[in-house]
Amino acid sequence: MAARKLTFVTGNANKLKEVQAILAESQIEIDSQDLDIPEVQGTTQEVALAKCKRAAELLGGPCITEDTALCFEALHGLPGPYIKHFMKELGHEGLNTLLVGFPTTAAWALCTFAYSAGPGTEPILFEGRTDGRIVPARGPTKFGWDPCFEPQGFDQTYAEMPAEQKNKISHRYRALEKLQAYLCTLTQQD
Numbered sequence: 001m002a003a004r005k006l007t008f009v010t011g012n013a014n015k016l017k018e019v020q021a022i023l024a025e026s027q028i029e030i031d032s033q034d035l036d037i038p039e040v041q042g043t044t045q046e047v048a049l050a051k052c053k054r055a056a057e058l059l060g061g062p063c064i065t066e067d068t069a070l071c072f073e074a075l076h077g078l079p080g081p082y083i084k085h086f087m088k089e090l091g092h093e094g095l096n097t098l099l100v101g102f103p104t105t106a107a108w109a110l111c112t113f114a115y116s117a118g119p120g121t122e123p124i125l126f127e128g129r130t131d132g133r134i135v136p137a138r139g140p141t142k143f144g145w146d147p148c149f150e151p152q153g154f155d156q157t158y159a160e161m162p163a164e165q166k167n168k169i170s171h172r173y174r175a176l177e178k179l180q181a182y183l184c185t186l187t188q189q190d
């Protein structure tokens with residue numbers, strides 16, 4: 001299969017690092033552009049579609065974007081795509097406090113990649129979900145809410161796990177698996 005180069009429009013260096021690590025053995029080569037794209041309000045799908053459409057317009061070519069949501073079962077999926085603002089204002093402790101008094105700390109991490117073939121085309125979405133629960137922060141505080149998210153079936157948080165372990169089970173890995181499969185079909189048509 002021929003190698004395919006893709007531009008990942010993101011301002012988040014941690015996301016980029018994980019995407020490059022997950023795709024290291026693949027035929028997909030990622031470069032990145034940090035463009036300032038306003039994020040709309042709406043469902044995770046609406047947020048992801050609008051972000052990718054705008055990114056393709058600004059770039060003037062094909063691209064991928066990614067939107068990450070952290071969804072609390074007790075809060076019917078919120079903060080969801082607004083987790084960035086919750087995390088910034090409340091921190092790890094505040095995310096735990098939000099759930100005090102609720103019967104469950106169950107949560108899921110949802111990653112939505114969007115691929116645009118270029119300006120004016122409708123992006124295609126690829127979702128990956130990892131279930132888990134919200135816990136008091138454990139592990140290094142290098143990446144967002146990683147210390148507060150303990151994936152189901154593990155007694156370590158994302159932050160406590162080696163990167164290779166997170167990258168085998170993460171919301172991002174699961175979404176990228178689907179994106180990769182789609183890109184393979186495009187390459188076969190080339």
Ligand SMILES: O=c1[nH]c(=O)c2ncn([C@@H]3O[C@H](COP(=O)(O)OP(=O)(O)OP(=O)(O)O)[C@@H](O)[C@H]3O)c2[nH]1
Nearest residue numbers: 009010011012066067068083084087143144145146
């Ligand atoms: O602990 C974490 N583990 C992860 O695996 C992860 N993935 C994303 N995030 C954070 O969740 C918010 C998403 O917002 P987001 O999707 O709009 O990202 P962003 O604005 O940072 O970048 P981008 O939109 O330019 O790509 C931002 O605060 C990200 O830092 C994560 N935190």
Ligand SMILES: [Mg+2]
Nearest residue numbers: 011039067084
């Ligand atoms: Mg963003």
